[in-house]
Amino acid sequence: MCLPVYFFSRFLFCESTRLLFGFLAKVTRVTHSQSGDDPHSNAMQGAYAGDVLPREAWDRLSGDPAAVLVDVRTRAEWAFVGAPDLTNLSKQPMFIEWQSLPAMEVNTAFVEEFTASMATLGADANAPVFFLCRSGARSQSAARACAAAGFAACFNIAGGFEGDLDSQGHRGAVSGWKYEGLSWRQK
Secondary structure (H helix, E strand, O other): OOOHHHHHHHHHHHHHHHHHHHHHHHHHHHHHHHOOOOOOOOOOOEEEEEEOOHHHHHHHHHOOOOOOEEEOOOHHHHHHEEEEOHHHHHHOOEOOOEEEEEOOOOOHHHHHHHHHHHHHHHHOOOOEEEOOOOOOOOHHHHHHHHHOOOOOEEEEOOOOOOOOOOOOHHHHHHHHHHHHHHHOEEO
């Protein structure tokens, strides 16, 4: 299979997964809100806390010393596209791949690596954690996995680092961390 076809098929898989999770989350939220038992409530231990916009994540990272940013993109993305820069906040993002190139296989040790990194930071399971990827699909999966492992406030940054595609098929012009003008640098 030629490389462009391979990456396009991976993109379609990631986008369809993101749409499916979004749909399931909405259906589950409606079902549980009608019963009074919302599994997405921020107050519930180990609950997926939902999506936030990049600016909201930045504000929470700025205002809460316990808040953590986890970039789940690939090493290639960090190196060639750039990475969030939290030095103005006296923080550093965690860099843990959710999927690895070339096959984009899910990192089966992700939760263990995340848990160890949280322990190294001295952060507990109640700290707000913001997960970031290119567009919000992988980071939502990572946030859900960590919430299922018992972390209380796992947020997905909607739009991710590069944002959604514009009408020309380019990222970075419609939404996302870079589009919002938030601090980033080449890694």
